[in-house]
Amino acid sequence: MNLEPKPELxxxxxxxxxxxxxxxxxxxxEAGRKTTSVFAPFDATMAWQKILNGKGWAAPEWPVExxxxxxxxxxxxxxxxxxxxxxxxxxxxxxxxxxGPLIIDLGTEEQKARYLPRILAGxxxxxxxxxxPEAGSDLASLxxxxxxxxxxxxxxxxxxxxxxxxxxxxxFMLVRTSSEGRKQQGITxxxxxxxxxxxxxxxxxxxxxxxxxxxxxFFDDVRVPQSGRVGAENEGWTVAKHLLKYERGSSSxxxxxxxxxxxxxxxxxxxxxxxxxxxxxxxxxxxELGELEADVASVEAVEKLAVSGHPLAHDLAFPSFxxxxxxxxxxxxxxxxxxxxxxxxxxxxxxxxxxxxxTAPLGDGFDLIAMPYYxxxxxxxxxxxxNEVQRDLIARSLxxx
Amino acid sequence: MDFTFTxxxxxxxxxxxxxxxxxxxxxxxxxxxRSDRPFSAEVWQALADFGLLALPFPEAxxxxxxxxxxxxxxxELFGEHLVVEPYLxxxxxxxxxxxxxxxxxxAEHWLGRLMAGEALAAFAHEEGAGTADPSLVxxxxxxxxxxxxxxxxxxxxxGGANADxxxxxxxxxxxxxxxxxxxxxxxxxxxxxxxxxxxxxxxxRSAAHLAFDGVEIPADDLLTADAHxxxxxxxxxxxxxxAAEAVGAMTALLRQTGEYAGxxxxxxxxxxxxxxxxxxxxxxxxxxxxxxxxxLYTAALAEAGRATRRDVSVLKAQVGRLxxxxxxxxxxxxxxxxxxxxxxxxxxxKRLLAIDAMFxxxxxxxxxxxxxx
Ligand SMILES: Cc1cc2nc3c(=O)[nH]c(=O)nc-3n(C[C@H](O)[C@H](O)[C@H](O)COP(=O)(O)OP(=O)(O)OC[C@H]3O[C@@H](n4cnc5c(N)ncnc54)[C@H](O)[C@@H]3O)c2cc1C
Numbered sequence: 001m002n003l004e005p006k007p008e009l010x011x012x013x014x015x016x017x018x019x020x021x022x023x024x025x026x027x028x029x030e031a032g033r034k035t036t037s038v039f040a041p042f043d044a045t046m047a048w049q050k051i052l053n054g055k056g057w058a059a060p061e062w063p064v065e066x067x068x069x070x071x072x073x074x075x076x077x078x079x080x081x082x083x084x085x086x087x088x089x090x091x092x093x094x095x096x097x098x099x100g101p102l103i104i105d106l107g108t109e110e111q112k113a114r115y116l117p118r119i120l121a122g123x124x125x126x127x128x129x130x131x132x133p134e135a136g137s138d139l140a141s142l143x144x145x146x147x148x149x150x151x152x153x154x155x156x157x158x159x160x161x162x163x164x165x166x167x168x169x170x171x172f173m174l175v176r177t178s179s180e181g182r183k184q185q186g187i188t189x190x191x192x193x194x195x196x197x198x199x200x201x202x203x204x205x206x207x208x209x210x211x212x213x214x215x216x217x218f219f220d221d222v223r224v225p226q227s228g229r230v231g232a233e234n235e236g237w238t239v240a241k242h243l244l245k246y247e248r249g250s251s252s253x254x255x256x257x258x259x260x261x262x263x264x265x266x267x268x269x270x271x272x273x274x275x276x277x278x279x280x281x282x283x284x285x286x287x288e289l290g291e292l293e294a295d296v297a298s299v300e301a302v303e304k305l306a307v308s309g310h311p312l313a314h315d316l317a318f319p320s321f322x323x324x325x326x327x328x329x330x331x332x333x334x335x336x337x338x339x340x341x342x343x344x345x346x347x348x349x350x351x352x353x354x355x356x357x358x359t360a361p362l363g364d365g366f367d368l369i370a371m372p373y374y375x376x377x378x379x380x381x382x383x384x385x386x387n388e389v390q391r392d393l394i395a396r397s398l399x400x401x
Numbered sequence: 402m403d404f405t406f407t408x409x410x411x412x413x414x415x416x417x418x419x420x421x422x423x424x425x426x427x428x429x430x431x432x433x434x435r436s437d438r439p440f441s442a443e444v445w446q447a448l449a450d451f452g453l454l455a456l457p458f459p460e461a462x463x464x465x466x467x468x469x470x471x472x473x474x475x476x477e478l479f480g481e482h483l484v485v486e487p488y489l490x491x492x493x494x495x496x497x498x499x500x501x502x503x504x505x506x507x508a509e510h511w512l513g514r515l516m517a518g519e520a521l522a523a524f525a526h527e528e529g530a531g532t533a534d535p536s537l538v539x540x541x542x543x544x545x546x547x548x549x550x551x552x553x554x555x556x557x558x559x560g561g562a563n564a565d566x567x568x569x570x571x572x573x574x575x576x577x578x579x580x581x582x583x584x585x586x587x588x589x590x591x592x593x594x595x596x597x598x599x600x601x602x603x604x605x606r607s608a609a610h611l612a613f614d615g616v617e618i619p620a621d622d623l624l625t626a627d628a629h630x631x632x633x634x635x636x637x638x639x640x641x642x643x644a645a646e647a648v649g650a651m652t653a654l655l656r657q658t659g660e661y662a663g664x665x666x667x668x669x670x671x672x673x674x675x676x677x678x679x680x681x682x683x684x685x686x687x688x689x690x691x692x693x694x695x696x697l698y699t700a701a702l703a704e705a706g707r708a709t710r711r712d713v714s715v716l717k718a719q720v721g722r723l724x725x726x727x728x729x730x731x732x733x734x735x736x737x738x739x740x741x742x743x744x745x746x747x748x749x750x751k752r753l754l755a756i757d758a759m760f761x762x763x764x765x766x767x768x769x770x771x772x773x774x
Contacts, residue, residue, distance in 0.1 A: 136736050138667040161737045206742035208750070210603075214737070274531030274765055284768065342530055342758045343557045347600045347608070362600060362610065371603055375751070378732050379740045386736065388677050 012075055016082045023051050024088060031089040031355045033365050036372040038380070039213055040089030041355045042125075042167045049091050049122035058120050059096050061251075066104055066112070067120045073251065073307035080252035084259045093247075094163065095119045099126045099172050102243045103191075106230050111191065115170075127195070129159040129173030129217060130240065137389050139174075140183045140237065144219060146175035146190065148233075151226055153177075153190065155219040161383070165215035166204045171195050178234050189236035191228035198222070207379075209372040210350050247384045248319040251307055253326040254300035260333035261293050267340055267366040279340065288336060295329055317397035320390040327380035327387065334374040341370035404697050410474045417451055417475055421482045427745045430483055439563055439607030440486040449518040454492055457638070458500050462512060469638065469703040473645040473696065480649025483748055485605050487521055489646075490560035493639045495522030495568040498585055501631035502624040507587055511566050523564035525555040525588075525611055526632070533761025535570065535632040536580040540613065542571035542623070549573075549618040551588065554611065561609030562599030564590055569613075573626050580629040587622045588613070604748070604755040637713045640760050641696075641703055647720040647756045648696045650749045651689045654731040657746065658685065662734055672734070681730050688723040695719050714766040721763030724753040 024032075028051075031044030052058045053067075060076045062068030071079065083090075100119045103111055118124040135142040144157030155175060165171065171192040178186030195202060199222040204212035231239040268280040268289070279285050306313035315321070338345055344367040351359040352368055361368040381387040406414065424444065433441045448454060457472055458464020472493070479488065496515045499522070502508040514520035531537050540553030551571060561567070567588045574582030590597060594616035599609045625631060662673035662682060672678050699716045702708040728750035732739040739746045757763055 131737065134666075136667060137672075138669075141668075207740055208732075208742065208747040210742065214740075271530055274534060274537065274761070275768065279530070284764065338754065339758075339762060339764065342762060343527060344529070346557060346602045346604070346755050346758060348603045349600070362598065371754070374754075375603075375747070378729065378750075379737075381733060382736055382740065386733075388675070391677070 006074075009074060009078060013078050013082060016079050019055060019057075020082055020086050020088065023055070024048060024086075025051075027356060028089065029087070032087045034353055034355055034369065035089050036209060036353065036369045037213060037376040038090065039092060039163060042092070042164065044355050045089045045092055046122045046125070048089060049096075052091070053121050058091070058122070059100065061097070062100065062120075063104065066100075066116050073309075077252050077255075077303070077307050080255040084255035085262075087259065090256065092125070092164070094128055095124065095126050098128065098243055098246050099191075101246050102172075102230070102239070106239055106242060107191075108230075110227070111230070115191070124170050125164065125168045126170045126172055127162045127165040127168035127215070127217075129162050129165075129171050129192075131161045132158060133160050137386055139240075140187065142174055142176060142187065144173075144175050146177050146188060146224075148177070148226065149223070152223045153226055155222040155224060157219055159217045159219075161205075161214045162202075162217050163214050163383075165195065165202045165217055166212065168195055171217070172230075174236055174240055177236075184237040186234050187236040187240070188233050189230045189239040190224065191230060192224055193228065197224060208375040210348065211353075211372075213376075244385065245319055248323040248390075251303060253322065253329075254296060254303050257296040257299060257326070257329055257333065260330070260337065261289065261296055263366060264289060264333065264336055264340055267337075267364075270364070271340065285340075292329070292332055292336065295332075299325060299329065315397065317394045320385075320393040320397075323384060324381075324387045324390045324394070327377075330377050330380050334370070334377045337366070337370040338374035341367045345371040402701075404701055406470070406474050410471055413451070413471070414474045414478065417453075417478050420447055420451070421478055421484070425482045425484065427483075427748075430485070434485060434605035439560075439601075444484075445486050446518065448486060448488065453488070454518055455516040457492060457497060458512065458516060462500055462503070462509065464500070464516060469641055470700045472638075472642045473700045476642045476645030477649035477652065480646035480651075480752070481653045483605070483650070483745070483752055487523075487560040487563070487607075489639060489643065490523050490558075491515060491521045491564070493642050494524030494526075494559070494635060495564075495566075497638055498524055498568050498631060498635045499587075499624070501635055502585055502628075505624050507621055508624050511568075511587060514565075520565040521560060521563060522566045522568055523558050523560040523609075524635070525558045525561065525567045525569040526636075527556050527558070527759075528554065529556050531761075531765075533636070533765055535583060535629055535636065537577050538570050538572055538583055538632075539577045540569070540571040542573050542584050542586060542618065544573075545617070548620045549586070549623055551586070551594075551613040551616040551618055553613055555613075556610050557602075557608050558611050559606060559608050561590075561611055562597055562607055566590070567595075567611070570628065570632055573623075582626070583628040583632060584626045585624045585628040585631060586618055587624065588616060588618065592616050602755060604751040606755075636760055637703070637708070640713055640717050641700060641708075643756050643759065644692075644696050644699070644716050644720045647724045647753055648689075648693050650752050650756075651692055651720075651724055651727050654728055654746065654749050655685050655689050658682065658731040658734050665736075678734060681734060685727050685730050688727045692720050692723045692727075711770055714761075714769040717761060718763040718766035718770060721757035721766070725750075725757055725763075728753045 027044045028048045031041040049058050060069045060071050064070040132142050146153035146155050173190050175188050176186055177188040199220040201218045203216045205214045206212050271279040273279045273282040344363045347362050351357045352361040455465045456467035460466040499508040499512040542549045542551050569586050569588050571584050573584045594614045596612040597609050602608050663671050665672050695716050699712050731746050
């Protein structure tokens with residue numbers, strides 16, 4: 001073992017810090033402050049992606065030949081640390097972290113050429129059409145069907161929980177192309193070039209925080225070209241599982257989690273405790289934040305091992321570990337945020353939360369976001385496969401030894 | 402000992418329950434919340450017709466002399482139906498504070514109008530974290546001319562934007578931390594120097610932050626300058642009624658989640674057959690039983706005049722923590738659908754969050770209990 005930091009890493013940190021200090025516009029910084037979900041405010045975040053892409057930094061994890069940065073895992077971690085310190089809005093995950101890497105791994109040359117540059121540039125936004133009203137945890141029971149007709153498929157059925165479908169211009173989805181055999185066997189993975197095909201309808205769903213983030217999508221004889229298929233017909237399940245690995249695994253959650261710890265600590269310094277002094281000086285509060293911070297530090301330790309290539313991270317259950325631990329920590333942290341904010345967080349302030357909305361918040365920036373963040377993050381243990389399902393996967397990885 | 406509701410209480414409860422089932426189904430409730438007005442005048446009239454506006458007040462003040470348990474019996478229903486009408490703010494807080502003052506013409510005047518459904522009041526007490534302990538009140542009320550002048554800020558005053566009168570807690574003497582020198586006064590919201598910032602709360606209620614900047618108070622409007630006991634009794638009563646609402650919300654969540662888990666199928670079976678879901682339901686039931694048991698027992702103690710500071714804090718802490726945990730479990734059990742505005746589940750979660758935050762959250766009250774108060 002060797003903890004010595006590499007000198008070139010410090011130079012890299014300087015370079016990153018300088019860019020991140022100067023490049024974001026005021027609107028982008030506002031979006032960062034008003035982020036209350038893993039899905040940061042759409043327009044400003046996409047604008048920020050364009051700026052980052054101009055610098056060549058939109059997709060650090062992609063291979064260089066497709067527009068990645070060529071950074072080492074350690075450099076990527078440094079980048080994430082500097083990024084989160086500045087409270088910038090996280091780039092939206094669907095494209096850069098999910099469909100992009102999938103197309104790189106499994107797409108045709110034509111698909112790569114057509115889609116990757118536009119994903120990188122932030123010109124396209126892809127929504128994910130997996131879940132259906134009756135097919136949630138049991139995703140393989142999906143029924144939305146695609147029937148081959150000449151060079152096309154004709155789609156009928158519906159999808160739900162499609163995040164940001166109302167802001168998207170493209171969609172990747174799973175459809176049923178056969179009802180023979182095991183239900184996993186008749187599924188096909190499709191890329192849809194548009195979300196406004198005739199017969200396609202998108203209806204936003206308002207969430208607990210009062211904002212529409214998810215949508216329902218209805219398909220009534222929607223004709224799409226077969227050239228959008230990834231992998232073979234009826235073999236979409238393998239493709240979907242490949243993507244889940246990207247959806248659940250992220251190698252730098254700790255910097256993001258520290259961001260919450262920092263926000264809570266700063267807020268606590270400005271609030272009085274009913275037992276005297278500030279909340280930050282209150283031993284009970286310190287005990288609680290301390291436990292959370294220690295858990296974040298453990299995540300950081302695991303991630304530092306992972307980026308160094310340690311075998312710990314090659315465990316089959318690692319993506320499920322990552323997803324479960326990260327989401328539950330976010331929930332505990334936002335729960336503490338909500339309690340620190342207390343009464344001040346109870347006001348409903350949809351307008352003040354809107355980037356560029358021009359309405360000043362009633363309290364401070366922390367009170368503005370504490371409750372919406374708490375409410376929104378209740379979903380973290382549900383999306384990308386519920387944490388119950390993740391725990392099953394973790395347990396199974398032990399039992400198969 | 403008997404911890405069941407009396408026949409009269411059961412009758413009242415059944416009629417209110419029937420009314421709410423018919424007129425306050427979740428969709429109707431949502432329509433009220435989404436309207437421009439903060440509540441439904443028809444529903445308020447119906448509550449008046451049930452006698453609820455006069456229920457908590459002594460007969461000597463022309464009230465119905467209802468007991469704590471009466472209020473708990475109705476409060477649970479308000480929680481089950483997420484009733485947004487200003488019963489807590491106008492009747493249980495402002496009204497009770499006026500009644501605590503008792504023999505004072507201004508107090509009697511306003512209380513009469515509240516009971517008759519002619520006026521609404523708001524209780525301006527909270528000043529930020531910590532005013533669950535009334536001795537921390539800092540808003541100042543100083544002698545000026547023949548009357549007083551009021552300065553300072555009140556936060557999250559429920560019903561504060563629609564009140565005909567504000568019942569305000571303030572300090573005429575001493576420093577924050579001292580139980581002495583606390584006053585109750587009435588202030589007309591239109592008086593010069595009163596600034597009202599209205600907003601809606603995330604659980605669908607109307608509230609306001611209030612600022613008082615040299616507001617002139619006629620001597621008559623100072624109801625009492627020794628108000629610590631009156632404020633404490635008012636808050637304790639409100640906490641018990643609020644705890645009843647929390648338990649009612651938990652009851653609804655438990656029922657709706659049990660039904661959902663029994664009917665929602667994944668992998669060809671109801672999700673309730675997965676042990677992790679079944680055990681979560683069991684934990685919800687355990688939480689509900691603890692909370693409801695504590696509520697009914699504390700209400701009986703309070704009715705007998707034997708509820709201590711500790712008892713009230715135990716109740717508030719338990720419904721705060723157990724309510725939040727139960728509601729989070731309900732959302733999780735519902736999966737994606739539990740995250741939507743369309744379903745009641747998330748609205749119960751928000752109500753329980755708000756209830757926990759008010760009058761000292763569970764962290765605060767556990768510490769009061771732990772300190773051996
Ligand atoms: C905010 C949000 C964003 C989302 N974004 C997208 C998106 O962009 N695209 C998309 O396709 N989908 C998306 N989803 C859908 C998400 O993947 C599903 O909600 C999730 O898979 C759970 O399915 P469900 O909601 O039908 O719950 P259900 O499967 O009905 O589960 C209900 C409960 O039962 C439990 N349960 C189910 N099966 C088992 C089991 N075998 N063992 C133990 N417990 C079990 C669950 O853990 C849960 O607690 C999103 C969901 C949310 C909340």
